[in-house]
Amino acid sequence: MSSLPAGSQIVQIIGPQVPVLGMVPAKERALMVPGEFALLRDVRCDTGFPQVRRGVTSVLDKPSWAVGLPLGGTSVLMNGTRYVVAVYSDGTRGRVVVSPSGQTRWIEITSAQSWTGPSGDNRLTNVSSRVSFTVIPTLRAPGSVFKTSKDALLIQNGEDYPRIWDPSTEVETNANISSISGTGSGPVTVTLATPLAQLASGDHVWISDCGLSGANGIWEVTRTSDTVFQLVGSNSISGSASSGKLSDKADFLVHKPITSHGTTGKSFATLPFNWRVVGTTGKTYTNSGSHFTLANSNTAPYNNENTTIVWTFDSSAMNGDAASVKFGTGMYIDRQLVMLLEGDSVSAMVEHVKIEVNPDNVPYASITSPWQTIYDPEGSDSTKKQAFTISENDTNHRQWYVFNTTSITSQNYYHLRITRQTNIAGASGNAYLLFAGSANSDLASTSNFGFSYEDALNCAEGPIVLLPTYADPISLLGGVKLVKDGSSTTSSPMLPLDDRLITSFRFNLNNGLLNSYIPGGLNGEPDSCNIYISQPGSDRFYFLARHELYSPLISGGLRQWKKPSSPYDQVILNISTANGSLRNFIQYNREAPSEFQIPIPVAQTCLYTNGRLFCGNTKTLPKDYARGDVYFSWTRFPFRFQQVQEDELRGGYIQVAGEAVQAFVASASASLGSGRVYLFTDQNLYSLGDAGPFSSAGFQATDLSRPVKIGPHGTLSPLSIAQGYNAMYWIDKDVQMMRLSQGGLQNIGKYRIHNRLEQSPPARKNRMAGVFMNDRYYLAYTPAVETDNNRVLVWNERMQAIESEDYPAYKFEMPFIHTSTSGSLSTSRIYFFDIGGDMKSHEQRSDSDDGQLITPRIVSGAIKSINLEAIYISECQAYITNAPNTTISISRVSRIWGSDEAWTTTMNTDSDDADVSFYRDRFSHNKVGSQRGTEQDWEWYLDFSGYLPPGTKFLRFECTTCSAGVSAGRR
Numbered sequence: 014m015s016s017l018p019a020g021s022q023i024v025q026i027i028g029p030q031v032p033v034l035g036m037v038p039a040k041e042r043a044l045m046v047p048g049e050f051a052l053l054r055d056v057r058c059d060t061g062f063p064q065v066r067r068g069v070t071s072v073l074d075k076p077s078w079a080v081g082l083p084l085g086g087t088s089v090l091m092n093g094t095r096y097v098v099a100v101y102s103d104g105t106r107g108r109v110v111v112s113p114s115g116q117t118r119w120i121e122i123t124s125a126q127s128w129t130g131p132s133g134d135n136r137l138t139n140v141s142s143r144v145s146f147t148v149i150p151t152l153r154a155p156g157s158v159f160k161t162s163k164d165a166l167l168i169q170n171g172e173d174y175p176r177i178w179d180p181s182t183e184v185e186t187n188a189n190i191s192s193i194s195g196t197g198s199g200p201v202t203v204t205l206a207t208p209l210a211q212l213a214s215g216d217h218v219w220i221s222d223c224g225l226s227g228a229n230g231i232w233e234v235t236r237t238s239d240t241v242f243q244l245v246g247s248n249s250i251s252g253s254a255s256s257g258k259l260s261d262k263a264d265f266l267v268h269k270p271i272t273s274h275g276t277t278g279k280s281f282a283t284l285p286f287n288w289r290v291v292g293t294t295g296k297t298y299t300n301s302g303s304h305f306t307l308a309n310s311n312t313a314p315y316n317n318e319n320t321t322i323v324w325t326f327d328s329s330a331m332n333g334d335a336a337s338v339k340f341g342t343g344m345y346i347d348r349q350l351v352m353l354l355e356g357d358s359v360s361a362m363v364e365h366v367k368i369e370v371n372p373d374n375v376p377y378a379s380i381t382s383p384w385q386t387i388y389d390p391e392g393s394d395s396t397k398k399q400a401f402t403i404s405e406n407d408t409n410h411r412q413w414y415v416f417n418t419t420s421i422t423s424q425n426y427y428h429l430r431i432t433r434q435t436n437i438a439g440a441s442g443n444a445y446l447l448f449a450g451s452a453n454s455d456l457a458s459t460s461n462f463g464f465s466y467e468d469a470l471n472c473a474e475g476p477i478v479l480l481p482t483y484a485d486p487i488s489l490l491g492g493v494k495l496v497k498d499g500s501s502t503t504s505s506p507m508l509p510l511d512d513r514l515i516t517s518f519r520f521n522l523n524n525g526l527l528n529s530y531i532p533g534g535l536n537g538e539p540d541s542c543n544i545y546i547s548q549p550g551s552d553r554f555y556f557l558a559r560h561e562l563y564s565p566l567i568s569g570g571l572r573q574w575k576k577p578s579s580p581y582d583q584v585i586l587n588i589s590t591a592n593g594s595l596r597n598f599i600q601y602n603r604e605a606p607s608e609f610q611i612p613i614p615v616a617q618t619c620l621y622t623n624g625r626l627f628c629g630n631t632k633t634l635p636k637d638y639a640r641g642d643v644y645f646s647w648t649r650f651p652f653r654f655q656q657v658q659e660d661e662l663r664g665g666y667i668q669v670a671g672e673a674v675q676a677f678v679a680s681a682s683a684s685l686g687s688g689r690v691y692l693f694t695d696q697n698l699y700s701l702g703d704a705g706p707f708s709s710a711g712f713q714a715t716d717l718s719r720p721v722k723i724g725p726h727g728t729l730s731p732l733s734i735a736q737g738y739n740a741m742y743w744i745d746k747d748v749q750m751m752r753l754s755q756g757g758l759q760n761i762g763k764y765r766i767h768n769r770l771e772q773s774p775p776a777r778k779n780r781m782a783g784v785f786m787n788d789r790y791y792l793a794y795t796p797a798v799e800t801d802n803n804r805v806l807v808w809n810e811r812m813q814a815i816e817s818e819d820y821p822a823y824k825f826e827m828p829f830i831h832t833s834t835s836g837s838l839s840t841s842r843i844y845f846f847d848i849g850g851d852m853k854s855h856e857q858r859s860d861s862d863d864g865q866l867i868t869p870r871i872v873s874g875a876i877k878s879i880n881l882e883a884i885y886i887s888e889c890q891a892y893i894t895n896a897p898n899t900t901i902s903i904s905r906v907s908r909i910w911g912s913d914e915a916w917t918t919t920m921n922t923d924s925d926d927a928d929v930s931f932y933r934d935r936f937s938h939n940k941v942g943s944q945r946g947t948e949q950d951w952e953w954y955l956d957f958s959g960y961l962p963p964g965t966k967f968l969r970f971e972c973t974t975c976s977a978g979v980s981a982g983r984r
Contacts, residue, residue, distance in 0.1 A: 026873045026955055027970040032061035035814025039768045042954055045874030052872035058816040059809050065869045065965040069821050069862040075850035076110060076119045078103045082850050085144025088831035091164035092181055097831060100144045107137030113230050118246030120217050120233045122178060128263030128572050129471060133533025135267050139172035149621045149651040151179060151472060171617030171632055177266040177472060184470050186567055190257040193225050197251030200243040201228060208239030209261055210570040223257030266471040269537045270612050295341025299377040305334035305433055315445050322446035335432040337377060343425030346418050350387055355411040356444030365435040371428040385421040391434050396420060461547040463554050465606055466539035472652045476610040477554060531574040545605035554605035557598060609655035614644050622679035622690060623712055626651035629674030640673035645717050661713045672696050676731040678741055692720060696727040724758060726751055732782040735790055737810060742790040744781050765815050766806055772797035784828040786841055793825035801848050802826055822862035824848035860962055870958040877952035887973040891932040894966040897925045901959030903934060
């Protein structure tokens with residue numbers, strides 16, 4: 014190195030004394046402090062030293078039929094399985110595809126011939142709107158409300174009816190696998206024991222319980238015959254098995270408002286005609302005479318053997334006459350004996366008889382146990398002197414009798430004996446004993462009823478319709494409620510029926526379309542009707558029973574829905590029981606929908622959090638948009654919405670007038686509370702709800718209905734919103750990079766990189782996209798005069814700085830986080846789509862950007878001086894890890910010394926050891942005299958670039974410089 018005038022110095026750009034503070038290109042270079050840079054490209058700096066980032070890896074090419082970028086994409090975990098989900102356009106329709114673990118293939122889950130959608134077409138009609146996703150729980154269970162809640166994926170684009178993907182659906186047709194085999198070089202072949210004629214090439218199926226490793230899960234099939242199919246994309250699987258099940262599931266749903274049908278006629282409760290007596294088979298009778306008897310009936314309509322008991326008495330019957338019946342099956346009596354009698358003289362006879370039961374399962378003559386009296390109007394026990402009666406509403410001369418049996422042991426009784434106590438002159442007649450038992454349920458006689466139509470498969474239910482309340486409440490069986498004092502019952506008379514029902518209900522329902530078969534989807538036609546009940550003293554209705562109107566059917570190789578040929582259904586709900594079992598028919602985990610019930614709104618954005626589903630920027634089909642509308646669902650019921658708020662747990666509705674809803678974000682819990690929901694519009698940022706006292710605590714509807722404005726920091730770039738560990742990030746409407754945390758609202762891009770974002774083309778600002786991973790917020794954007802996202806700004810949360818601007822080799826659209834699980838370990842990756850629609854992974858352990866070398870670049874701050882007579886710049890030195898024998902370039906860029914000049918040299922490896930390479934260029938340059946500009950000032954800065962492998966770290970980067978005749982200067 015040549016000698017330099019006095020004042021020479023070593024300027025360290027990177028080193029132990031100058032840790033990297035971040036990238037601040039919006040700042041004047043001469044004002045940058047040590048550690049600040051005009052550009053840090055393709056590096057990571059959280060260790061204090063710049064390190065070359067990892068590369069980009071290709072993950073999965075787009076489907077062969079797809080046109081360009083997908084309309085949306087995400088990674089979801091549902092029911093323990095991870096999927097990547099995307100919506101691609103084929104030019105005319107939006108088609109939803111999924112990629113299971115490993116991301117080796119796309120499988121389309123939409124179809125033009127399926128179980129749902131008009132004529133079976135459930136693809137999206139819109140091919141331009143952004144698609145949003147959120148995972149929701151479904152309590153839907155066709156035919157049962159006991160099914161465990163499962164995860165489903167809600168898919169919205171603001172134009173089509175919501176789509177729901179429910180891999181756990183139970184609506185399916187399936188066949189056993191007789192053989193399945195793969196060679197490891199071609200597709201796996203599946204042979205079924207029975208045909209599935211509806212399956213066509215391109216359909217997706219589910220394989221379960223299969224002994225061939227790797228074959229279980231979701232697959233696209235190629236059809237060979239009705240029983241032979243090949244699994245597309247299974248070439249790596251080898252082996253064979255002879256077990257398993259292949260299912261054609263109705264798992265992709267179209268959530269469309271159902272067509273409502275009213276009831277016809279009167280709905281009432283009635284005894285099912287010809288109801289059998291408990292223990293009818295093998296009855297035997299013992300009568301003390303011929304004038305007072307029990308026997309099998311042989312009179313129409315009760316003339317079937319062992320169906321009904323006829324009780325006959327005439328005027329010659331005497332006090333003490335007895336008639337008894339032994340049941341072939343014991344009659345369990347607990348708290349009460351209930352009898353249904355029909356006949357003109359029933360009430361007159363019951364007032365003058367004693368009723369007893371006996372537990373011995375032996376012939377009448379062999380009884381040894383004492384008889385137990387349950388009714389004795391002439392006895393001294395007040396609890397046995399009364400019988401409670403209810404007249405049946407739809408049959409003349411029919412009475413229910415309820416007798417208190419709390420004084421006898423609860424057990425099976427085989428004998429029932431009726432003994433005449435008082436002679437009644439001229440009394441004669443007969444009665445039919447239609448029912449004898451101890452039935453009980455949790456349904457009160459004064460209950461109110463309602464119903465709703467439901468498309469249970471597609472998770473859509475209509476509003477509840479309340480049945481009329483009559484003076485005699487639908488003539489239901491009931492009694493006086495028990496009054497309890499401590500552990501004893503003290504009411505008089507004691508009626509253990511406890512105001513409960515033991516009868517059935519009949520409803521006449523309009524069954525909609527006259528078609529016996531509907532091909533493809535029901536398209537809004539209800540497949541069932543739900544019956545709800547409200548108990549006395551409550552205004553809540555809860556699920557009681559479900560009646561099926563349509564059922565899935567395969568006919569002629571087509572997926573269809575079958576219904577009864579009649580347009581009306583008479584629904585008889587047999588909810589009674591006998592033999593003394595207490596039945597809980599009401600399902601309190603499923604409340605009835607509101608009278609204001611609406612399905613999930615068509616919305617541009619949606620989010621499920623804290624037990625509620627939020628939908629914003631809505632549309633009422635076919636064309637009425639409500640950009641500022643926000644709906645939130647009932648707690649725990651994401652399919653229940655309403656505009657009218659009724660209580661704190663049901664749904665509600667708000668409007669943000671003059672604004673367009675862009676997105677919802679759920680904050681992380683604060684101090685173990687439930688956090689908040691943030692609402693982004695195109696103008697402002699709002700908070701909905703407040704932090705509850707518990708994690709996972711639900712939001713009160715009133716709080717959600719009062720949005721609190723945080724500030725004028727709405728967004729036109731909803732894809733830019735990302736949530737970190739303790740903060741969230743986004744690009745606001747003024748194209749500023751914002752951060753919201755417990756510490757408040759920060760503009761983290763101002764005076765750092767705001768100039769870059771503000772210069773982004775206006776048409777591309779809604780495509781700015783962000784994601785958070787590994788303490789970093791990644792923001793993909795389109796630079797000035799460009800047409801695609803080919804830059805990624807990286808905010809480092811630990812550094813609290815912009816640590817890099819990445820130049821990936823591919824266009825960076827719609828990034829999202831995908832977590833792959835291997836055993837007990839999870840690995841998170843940033844997936845994104847390039848401009849052609851292929852899926853890539855950013856910052857992976859690769860040596861290049863999918864074959865293209867990474868070129869990091871470091872541009873330092875500037876040294877600036879005024880009124881110099883001469884300048885001298887000497888050699889540069891660098892210590893770099895992991896880069897032996899690599900050539901890198903240094904540019905010393907001068908300004909205002911005549912003109913901008915770049916003095917570029919090449920740094921070659923000076924020496925290598927096992928870990929660190931030393932580079933220097935031995936450059937010497939000077940400028941003297943009048944070449945400086947008219948302003949008589951001067952500055953220079955360092956610009957470094959070169960191809961370096963990922964992981965390369967800059968340990969030290971410095972140069973030797975000297976300036977003569979300095980009037981002012983700084984680094």
